[in-house]
Amino acid sequence: MFKEGDWVLIRYEERRYLRKLQPKSSINVGADVLRFSQIVGKPPGTRIGKFEVFYPTLEEIIVLGFERKTQIVYPKDAFFIAFKLGLDRSKRVLEFGTGSGALCAVLSSLAGEVYTYEIEERFYKLATKNLKKFGLGDNVKFHREDFLQADVSREFFDSAFVDLKDPVPYIDKLHASLRDGATVGFLLPTANQVVDLLRSLRDKFGGVEVLEILVRNYKTIAERFRPQDTMVGHTAYLLFCRKLTA
Amino acid sequence: MFKEGDWVLIRYEERRYLRKLQPKSSINVGADVLRFSQIVGKPPGTRIGKFEVFYPTLEEIIVLGFERKTQIVYPKDAFFIAFKLGLDRSKRVLEFGTGSGALCAVLSSLAGEVYTYEIEERFYKLATKNLKKFGLGDNVKFHREDFLQADVSREFFDSAFVDLKDPVPYIDKLHASLRDGATVGFLLPTANQVVDLLRSLRDKFGGVEVLEILVRNYKTIAERFRPQDTMVGHTAYLLFCRKLTA
Amino acid sequence: MFKEGDWVLIRYEERRYLRKLQPKSSINVGADVLRFSQIVGKPPGTRIGKFEVFYPTLEEIIVLGFERKTQIVYPKDAFFIAFKLGLDRSKRVLEFGTGSGALCAVLSSLAGEVYTYEIEERFYKLATKNLKKFGLGDNVKFHREDFLQADVSREFFDSAFVDLKDPVPYIDKLHASLRDGATVGFLLPTANQVVDLLRSLRDKFGGVEVLEILVRNYKTIAERFRPQDTMVGHTAYLLFCRKLTA
Amino acid sequence: MFKEGDWVLIRYEERRYLRKLQPKSSINVGADVLRFSQIVGKPPGTRIGKFEVFYPTLEEIIVLGFERKTQIVYPKDAFFIAFKLGLDRSKRVLEFGTGSGALCAVLSSLAGEVYTYEIEERFYKLATKNLKKFGLGDNVKFHREDFLQADVSREFFDSAFVDLKDPVPYIDKLHASLRDGATVGFLLPTANQVVDLLRSLRDKFGGVEVLEILVRNYKTIAERFRPQDTMVGHTAYLLFCRKLTA
Numbered sequence: 001m002f003k004e005g006d007w008v009l010i011r012y013e014e015r016r017y018l019r020k021l022q023p024k025s026s027i028n029v030g031a032d033v034l035r036f037s038q039i040v041g042k043p044p045g046t047r048i049g050k051f052e053v054f055y056p057t058l059e060e061i062i063v064l065g066f067e068r069k070t071q072i073v074y075p076k077d078a079f080f081i082a083f084k085l086g087l088d089r090s091k092r093v094l095e096f097g098t099g100s101g102a103l104c105a106v107l108s109s110l111a112g113e114v115y116t117y118e119i120e121e122r123f124y125k126l127a128t129k130n131l132k133k134f135g136l137g138d139n140v141k142f143h144r145e146d147f148l149q150a151d152v153s154r155e156f157f158d159s160a161f162v163d164l165k166d167p168v169p170y171i172d173k174l175h176a177s178l179r180d181g182a183t184v185g186f187l188l189p190t191a192n193q194v195v196d197l198l199r200s201l202r203d204k205f206g207g208v209e210v211l212e213i214l215v216r217n218y219k220t221i222a223e224r225f226r227p228q229d230t231m232v233g234h235t236a237y238l239l240f241c242r243k244l245t246a
Numbered sequence: 247m248f249k250e251g252d253w254v255l256i257r258y259e260e261r262r263y264l265r266k267l268q269p270k271s272s273i274n275v276g277a278d279v280l281r282f283s284q285i286v287g288k289p290p291g292t293r294i295g296k297f298e299v300f301y302p303t304l305e306e307i308i309v310l311g312f313e314r315k316t317q318i319v320y321p322k323d324a325f326f327i328a329f330k331l332g333l334d335r336s337k338r339v340l341e342f343g344t345g346s347g348a349l350c351a352v353l354s355s356l357a358g359e360v361y362t363y364e365i366e367e368r369f370y371k372l373a374t375k376n377l378k379k380f381g382l383g384d385n386v387k388f389h390r391e392d393f394l395q396a397d398v399s400r401e402f403f404d405s406a407f408v409d410l411k412d413p414v415p416y417i418d419k420l421h422a423s424l425r426d427g428a429t430v431g432f433l434l435p436t437a438n439q440v441v442d443l444l445r446s447l448r449d450k451f452g453g454v455e456v457l458e459i460l461v462r463n464y465k466t467i468a469e470r471f472r473p474q475d476t477m478v479g480h481t482a483y484l485l486f487c488r489k490l491t492a
Numbered sequence: 493m494f495k496e497g498d499w500v501l502i503r504y505e506e507r508r509y510l511r512k513l514q515p516k517s518s519i520n521v522g523a524d525v526l527r528f529s530q531i532v533g534k535p536p537g538t539r540i541g542k543f544e545v546f547y548p549t550l551e552e553i554i555v556l557g558f559e560r561k562t563q564i565v566y567p568k569d570a571f572f573i574a575f576k577l578g579l580d581r582s583k584r585v586l587e588f589g590t591g592s593g594a595l596c597a598v599l600s601s602l603a604g605e606v607y608t609y610e611i612e613e614r615f616y617k618l619a620t621k622n623l624k625k626f627g628l629g630d631n632v633k634f635h636r637e638d639f640l641q642a643d644v645s646r647e648f649f650d651s652a653f654v655d656l657k658d659p660v661p662y663i664d665k666l667h668a669s670l671r672d673g674a675t676v677g678f679l680l681p682t683a684n685q686v687v688d689l690l691r692s693l694r695d696k697f698g699g700v701e702v703l704e705i706l707v708r709n710y711k712t713i714a715e716r717f718r719p720q721d722t723m724v725g726h727t728a729y730l731l732f733c734r735k736l737t738a
Numbered sequence: 739m740f741k742e743g744d745w746v747l748i749r750y751e752e753r754r755y756l757r758k759l760q761p762k763s764s765i766n767v768g769a770d771v772l773r774f775s776q777i778v779g780k781p782p783g784t785r786i787g788k789f790e791v792f793y794p795t796l797e798e799i800i801v802l803g804f805e806r807k808t809q810i811v812y813p814k815d816a817f818f819i820a821f822k823l824g825l826d827r828s829k830r831v832l833e834f835g836t837g838s839g840a841l842c843a844v845l846s847s848l849a850g851e852v853y854t855y856e857i858e859e860r861f862y863k864l865a866t867k868n869l870k871k872f873g874l875g876d877n878v879k880f881h882r883e884d885f886l887q888a889d890v891s892r893e894f895f896d897s898a899f900v901d902l903k904d905p906v907p908y909i910d911k912l913h914a915s916l917r918d919g920a921t922v923g924f925l926l927p928t929a930n931q932v933v934d935l936l937r938s939l940r941d942k943f944g945g946v947e948v949l950e951i952l953v954r955n956y957k958t959i960a961e962r963f964r965p966q967d968t969m970v971g972h973t974a975y976l977l978f979c980r981k982l983t984a
């Protein structure tokens with residue numbers, strides 16, 4: 001049953017909203033109003049007029065609830081990354097930079113521990129705030145620091161994810177901080193970055209794959225089934241590889 | 247360090263192989279031979295000639311190691327499904343049919359418990375064999391049974407995934423077996439199936455989304471960065487929804 | 493040299509405008525102004541500040557200059573259709589409905605004669621106006637009439653293109669009006685329409701192909717080469733076939 | 739009516755064949771045989787058993803009939819290129835290199851004159867042979883010569899298409915040989931080539947667009963409508979621009 005203070009996902013036709021159940025609050029869509037006092041005490045899946053109310057998934061929390069000052073890592077990419085890295089509760093994962101914390105939240109849901117590094121104060125604050133707001137990230141260690149300056153033991157991490165404009169200067173330190181065979185992912189918006197990174201990986205990292213994930217959404221009217229008119233054309237190239245021994 | 251009996255991923259240029267380290271065995275690619283006795287005692291990430299050897303991720307186990315008698319659920323779809331369902335260790339998930347067990351292995355890695363149902367004896371045996379072979383699925387309860395005949399308590403599952411040719415006859419029983427607001431996914435190869443299912447969901451399930459995941463793989467030569475010549479054109483439409491209360 | 497009354501394409505960074513060179517007119521983009529008196533007498537390819545001025549192609553006339561009351565047939569689809577139909581100056585082509593005249597303009601540029609039919613007065617007027625405005629369509633015969641009511645000789649057309657919500661009732665008359673082996677194209681926004689049409693073609697039309705054309709546009713900054721953030725996700729399914737003899 | 743010596747397109751289920759009607763010849767597909775003597779005197783669109791016989795379109799001639807020693811320009815790209823260049827019978831077009839002649843055949847079908855240049859003897863011979871074989875290219879002037887060495891008047895061409903590994907050294911000569919505002923297209927398999935070309939175009943060519951054309955083919959069974967399992971993942975990036983005046 002929904003209770004005061006719960007985060008809920010509210011659907012109204014194709015639209016989605018994430019709201020906290022404050023008793024005197026309400027939501028207006030078009031001419032329709034849903035007072036939150038109508039929801040408290042009701043089970044998830046409750047429909048009131050055109051409104052449908054559910055508990056949110058992690059995807060919905062990230063997409064609808066995370067504040068962002070930069071492009072977030074899209075869930076379609078984040079899910080794929082998390083699985084390509086082969087995470088489980090026994091794994092210690094390195095991430096830099098933290099950004100808005102979207103990928104951090106996904107890594108945290110799968111790995112044992114996440115160490116995340118962020119140079120910029122405003123992102124460091126934003127990510128910690130985003131995760132705390134939704135009770136996420138108990139196993140995350142936030143660092144407000146350039147990973148290049150970080151004091152990290154050799155062969156400390158089982159996996160790493162790198163989301164930086166120019167990851168090339170970080171390759172040697174990254175290599176040193178990873179266990180042999182560790183899985184690594186990179187998120188790179190431009191083809192130029194991929195080309196530069198491919199050059200710098202040589203002999204240090206193997207099993208290289210580069211790919212993009214495209215999601216094609218469809219309209220859901222049974223009598224007129226067809227793709228949506230517009231789609232996200234590009235988020236980023238994803239590059240995966242593994243640490244080779246010296 | 248690799249030891250006898252370990253499953254390993256062997257890369258040779260763009261090619262990938264999954265092998266068990268039997269001491270007297272070896273692998274031949276082109277004119278090159280890698281004897282497994284050369285690998286035992288070495289760390290993951292070891293490179294011998296053009297061969298690179300790693301521990302496999304779940305994705306690699308499914309794609310390269312699972313025997314199949316039918317199309318498997320592709321990892322690109324499986325990863326997305328698992329996250330859209332919003333699974334974690336507190337969740338009990340229903341799956342039917344089991345098929346070759348590929349999605350079952352992914353659900354098992356995220357959920358608390360997985361109950362999976364399969365009518366056909368040969369698939370039931372195949373899936374149990376595939377998971378056991380790689381030490382997966384401790385939290386999976388396999389049933390050789392049509393879910394329509396299954397003795398299941400009302401409101402028992404937090405989530406469900408359905409991979410059947412014709413899911414329409416299962417909608418009422420599915421609805422009854424789910425908790426309020428439960429997340430549900432369907433995998434549907436054809437547009438006709440999507441249209442039929444959209445019609446049958448009305449008033450029972452809300453928050454409907456239909457989408458496809460496309461993966462575009464790139465060649466990894468820095469000087470000639472470009473997409474691969476061919477790509478997988480279609481695996482299935484994915485439909486997600488949630489149980490509405492009565 | 494540009495002269496008064498010419499239609500010109502004006503580019504300003506990524507933006508494109510189609511304008512008629514009226515001597516006292518001008519165009520404003522951001523803080524910049526281009527007076528058309530500056531262009532007259534200059535050659536195409538002239539650059540003035542951030543403005544670049546050219547003669548427009550047919551694609552640019554259709555996309556930027558055609559008035560529309562409905563979705564037009566996109567040039568990416570129109571070009572492909574025109575070639576799949578195998579048109580040349582010896583061919584007489586049937587089109588219905590005319591819509592805004594976009595495809596009609598493309599067919600007209602390749603075929604010998606185009607007969608186009610449109611039920612709705614407002615589209616009939618719009619299409620004739622659009623083509624006349626740009627001096628196109630000398631070889632087009634416009635009919636304000638439902639093709640089902642049209643008085644057309646048997647085996648009169650070499651090719652046909654059909655852009656209607658429900659083409660199924662037109663199949664028999666279409667078949668009768670075409671020469672043996674004639675190429676035919678259909679534009680269909682939804683999967684349901686494709687399924688219905690595939691059923692109705694059986695035994696009357698062969699060589700069936702169904703496809704979609706997707707255009708992926710890229711940003712053109714050399715240092716940051718990457719696809720555009722959004723893309724057109726869907727315009728229509730295209731179905732091609734040929735008349736079988738009885 | 740089909741007669742001896744005609745080129746015909748033969749369809750058998752999803753398969754397509756291009757054959758010349760030699761009276762004593764035949765085609766075998768599976769257990770079925772079609773003797774060409776059965777076709778002569780029949781109209782296009784004739785169906786004999788599972789065979790359907792038509793006159794081929796230019797697309798089918800290129801894809802099925804052109805001999806190739808290299809990757810041809812795919813019709814999906816060729817059609818789009820031809821229209822983006824804004825060709826008509828009043829236009830003189832430059833092409834280099836000729837390759838197998840696929841794009842040359844398309845340009846020839848739309849433009850007034852085509853001047854095509856090819857360094858390699860074997861491609862020069864192949865392209866002339868391919869076009870002659872099907873009676874195409876009356877308005878094409880073939881040159882076995884590097885365009886860089888060609889004796890070409892200034893401002894001679896209305897349009898140009900370039901399909902070369904490294905077009906950068908050709909940019910100045912290309913610019914000189916084009917009329918002001920001339921449309922130009924480039925076909926570039928790799929992202930690196932696009933980046934290099936974007937750099938070299940600056941200040942000489944404007945109105946730059948870069949794009950890819952993707953074709954998604956569908957299965958044509960009404961009861962199981964869905965995309966084909968595999969698709970062409972990449973042919974080339976297309977870059978379009980126009981000559982700026984000096």
